[in-house]
Amino acid sequence: VSGAVFRSVLFSQVRVHSHASVNWSVLLPGVQVGRSARLTRVVIDRDCEIPDGMVIGEDAAADAANFFRTDSGITLVTRDMLRKLG
Numbered sequence: 625v626s627g628a629v630f631r632s633v634l635f636s637q638v639r640v641h642s643h644a645s646v647n648w649s650v651l652l653p654g655v656q657v658g659r660s661a662r663l664t665r666v667v668i669d670r671d672c673e674i675p676d677g678m679v680i681g682e683d684a685a686a687d688a689a690n691f692f693r694t695d696s697g698i699t700l701v702t703r704d705m706l707r708k709l710g
Contacts, residue, residue, distance in 0.1 A: 627657065641676075649681075669702040 625634070627644030635653040640646055643660045654671040657663065661674045664681030668674065680687060680699055687693045690709060692700040 635670075647681075665697055666699045666701055669700070672701060672703050672706055674701075674706070 625638075625640045626642040627640040627646065629640060630645070630647045632646045632649045632651065634640070634646070634651045635655075637653050638651045638655045638657075640657045641659045641661075644657045645662050646657060647664045649663050649666045649668070651657070651663075651668045652670040652672075655668045656673045658674050658676035658678065660677045662679045662682065663674065666681050674680070680691065680701060684693065684697070687699045691705050694700075
């Protein structure tokens with residue numbers, strides 16, 4: 625972990641790169657969080673790679689358009705969802 629992690633659960637082989645922040649989230653095994661990415665109230669599926677600078681959990685409309693967002697504001701991210709974004 626090089627970035628900031630606050631009140632989150634990180635499983636084994638998770639890497640949070642420099643200047644990234646993870647808040648109130650769950651990152652399953654093998655997740656890679658790119659430089660300067662910001663994650664808030666998300667659940668990231670195993671072996672996902674979050675690109676540098678990606679922001680998830682701060683804009684409800686953008687999250688709902690790209691990922692699955694619950695009524696309580698938690699965003700689920702899977703590899704297939706990330707693949708569709710390019």
